Amino acid sequence: MAEGIRVADLTDRFGTLVFSEVVMKDYLPKDICKRLSATIDRGEPLDLDLANAVAHAMKTWALERGATHYAHWFQPLSGITSEKHDGFLEPNRDGTAITKFSGKELIQGEPDASSFPNGGLRATFEARGYTAWDATSPAFIKARVLCIPTAFCSYNGEALDKKTPLLRSMKVLDEQAKRVLALFGKTPQRVSPYVGNEQEYFLIKKEAYNARRDLVICGRTLFGAPPCKGQELEEHYFGAIRPTVASFMHELDDELWALGIPAKTEHNEVAPCQHELAPVYTELNEGVDNNLLVMEKMKFVASRHGLVCLLHEKPFKGINGSGKHNNWSVATESENLLDPGDSPLENLQFIVFLTAVIEAVDTYQDLLRTTVATCSNDHRLGADEAPPAIMSIFLGDCLTEVVEKIADGKASIHATHDILDLGADVLPKLEQDNTDRNRTSPFAFTGNKFEFRALGSESNPADTNTVLDTAVAASLKRFADALEDTPRERFAAAVLDLCKIRLNEHRRILFSGDGYCEAWHEEARRRGLSDLRTTADALSCYLDEKNIDLFQSMGVLTAPEMHSRYEVKLEKYNKLMNIEATTMTREARRAYRPVITAYATKVAKGLEAIRSAGADASMKSEQDTLNRLCQGITEINDGIDALVEVHERAEAITDAQEQAMCYAHEVNPAMERLRCAVDAMEEIVAADYWPVPTYDDILFYV
Structure with a gap:
């Protein structure tokens, strides 16, 4: 982006490579646009006639912007994104050509699924898989390719x-x-989770x-x-x-803005x-897609500046690692359901959520x-710059007091905002938030x-948000089941009574102290909280009956699909x-030992030469150095x-879980x-002998 760019140019640039709602109105007839909006907003079925009209509009728009190919852009279980490019060009018998993109090609693709992780959902020879258009996340142009966000499933429909x-x-949270x-007498059109994923990263020459072969192969320094x-x-x-x-x-900002990604904060x-780069909040599905594009663009743009972007959670030992702070909320078209307002206690709706x-x-x-839980995030969690592997919730003094009053049956206080006086007349008085920020808390x-601060920097945030959505939906279901037949005159009291029961059952998860101190690990064990310090220890939780029951009962994942996630993550670890x-x-063997020996x-030869010359000096320091080198x-x-x-x-262990435990607790x-x-x-x-750039060389450059 040129220096001194005008504001109009800046705003006009945003979303120019996105087939957005505004673009749809320009390229689609009103009735088609209305039907597509019904599909996006209310999940109404998408028929082939509608798909054909949308495909034609997408193709026209993409060709006008220089696109030559289209691709179904999807997220296999490997955790990255995948795409197969097909050209718009179709040859005619007479030696000419036309451009073609049908509704069928828009809504369904058939990639070879044989080489993608599947966790036992199908045999290797069962290669067929399908991608299905996700109309709720807009298509975009990347490197002259029209990318269409899609879901990816097996021949039998497993995710x-x-x-x-x-x-x-x-869907179930909605x-x-x-x-x-x-x-509470409200009938919103839609309830959606929203996220803002703060993305941390390193840039090195x-x-x-x-x-550094370890950086190239492993993404982190194995020595240093x-x-x-x-x-x-x-x-x-x-x-x-x-x-x-x-x-x-x-x-990077320029490219992200063109893709409609609201990159906001950088520092x-x-x-x-x-x-770090932080975006403005967006609806969850689109926000996850955006984050995956952010990571991809970071790597590509860095290469054009003589830099490399490191997204590994812990590329340098003893140096702060990188996370992806997942800011999660739930909202309707008119209100944030996690906004307590001025008096959280009086807001029964907020208390329920x-x-x-x-x-x-x-x-x-x-x-x-x-x-x-990943191989890379194991090096970061609990390492004095990230929360520990123990899950806990920090609410802040104000809300903690409210929750404790409800749990104790003494719900009679009002939470208010305090005013911060900075002690200088020229400075404004600031309204104090109802919670401080506990940097050691994972949630x-x-x-x-x-x-949620435990998410690793290179991870796809979909997994975390899928669990959050599903678990919260299950809890809301229990509230609705218990309260739907409550008489109106008893409703407020019934809500508080139910919240009192639930909060007493689960207040052990609330913790406002220092998550780094060893005393917290002891206290967490006393409370019965899980302390799964490595990926190998954690992954088997996918197979716990209560976790499988959650996903099956809510219709999010079947038991085989849950087992596949366990197998894929275990194999990758x-x-x-x-x-x-x-x-x-x-x-x-090949880089360090030969150099140290040399x-x-x-x-040793220097010592021998000096002593042979009859020098009177003891050469004690040189002898000590030689001894240390030999040792x-x-x-x-x-x-x-x-x-x-x-x-x-x-390597000889055949059981994958047992092998992971050996890697975590013996190999590591x-x-x-x-x-x-x-x-x-x-x-x-x-220094002139050392075979690789040191931390001093890597971390400090102009």
């Missing part, structure tokens, strides 16, 4: 993607929330990235001593953005080279933990939404751990042998032992 269960969860709102200066001065957070990064951010994060969320998170805390109430262990062993040899080489050799032994044992410690041995040598080997 092979992350979008299908997300849409199902949104249904059950409407039942509850009807009790491409030359440094290419020189702490830098001379890290983040201890706290000078990077919200600091001035360096020109190289600012240029990247400007181009330096805590760690050197770490940054708040209680439903508390009940849902407590009942399905283990399931929520599994949605953030914190932040005014009119919940911020084992494969990633295998890749990391293999890379670490190979790099230790430097030790140089030091270090021995420790590296021992570390390699220990890692190889346990890695081979893990062996990797850490080898890393410590190599990192200790970085401190004493001459």
Whole structure:
């Protein structure tokens, strides 16, 4: 985007590559537009005639903007996005050509599903799969390709993607929330979850990235001593953005805005080279699609600026990792259902929805933990910059007091906003929020939404939001079932009585203290909260009867579909751990050990030469260095042998869950032992000998 761009140009740029509602009105007849809106807003059936009209309009619009191909854009269980490009061009017999895109091609595609993860839902030879147009998320143009957001399923209709269960969860949340709102005399057209996914990431120089095989293969540094200066001065957070990064951010904003993605906030994060992008809230389904595009665009734009975007949760040991703060709320077309207003206690509707969320998170805390369980996120959770793996809810002093009063049967206080006086006449007085921000809490109430901070930076947020939607919908269903026959004159008292029961059953999940301290782990165990510290420990929760019952009873996932998610995530964890262990062993043998040995040899020859010359100096420091180098080489050799032994044992295990436990609790410690041995040598080997860029080289550039 050019410097000094006019506001009109900026606003005109937004959504130019999106087949939005405004574009539909320009390219579709009024009756067709009305029927399509009914499909999008109310889920009314989509017939082929309507699809043909929409396809023709999409094609016309896309061709006018330089598109040459179309693709069904979907989210397989691998967690990334996939697309197969088909050209609009169709040849004629006479050597000419026409452009063609039918309604059938719009609403259904048939990709080869054989190479996508399926978790046992079908055999390898059963290759057929289907993509189905998701009309609720707008089509867009990317690199001259018209991309059509779609669901992805098997030949028998099982969900092979992350979008299908997300849409199902949104449907049941809409249904059950409407039942509850009807009790309060409200009949909204639609109830939708909304998200704003704050995306953290690192930007490093491409030359440094290419020189680090561990970064290229694993996305994180498997070796690396702490830098001379890290983040201890706290000078990077919200600091001035360096020109190289600012240029990247400007181009990224420009591309995202053209795709209709409301990128809003950008700033330096805590760690050197770490940054954040936050969008404006959007409806959940579109918000997830947007986040996946954000991550893709970050990588592509970075490459055009001589940079590499790292989305791994913990690319540098001892340096703050990256998360994806998932800000979640529920709203109708006219109100946010998690907005307490000025007096939360008097707002019975808010109390019901708040209680439903508390009940849902407590009942399905283990399931929520599994949605953030990945090989990479294991290195971040609980590492003093991210919440621990224990799920808990922070409400703030004001709402905690309200909840406690209700739970104790003493609901008689009013929550009010305090005024903050900053003590200087020239500064305005600020209205204090009804909650502070607890940065150690995985699930914190932040005014009119919940911020789930445990989600990893490179994860697809669909899994987490599917669980949130479904669990909250189940809780709202229990409220509606219990209250629908209540006489009007007893309604308010019945609501408070029911909330009192539910809050007493689930108040153990509420915690306002420091989630980092070890005392919290002990307190959590006393309360009966789950403490699943690794992915291997967490994933089996997919198979728990209560979790399968939740998804089956709400119509979001079948038992086989649940089992498939478990199998896919478990397989990915084992494969990633295998890749990391293999890379670490190979790099230790081929890159680090030879260099350390060569430097030790140089030091030894220098010592011998000086002593042979008859020098009187003791050369004690040089001798100590040589001793440390030789000891270090021995420790590296021992570390390699220990890692190889346990890695081979893990590879030989045929049961996937048992194999994951071996990787988590035996291979990972062996990797850490080898890393410590190599990192200790970085401190004493001459800089011109060290085979890769160090943290000092990578994290500090102009």
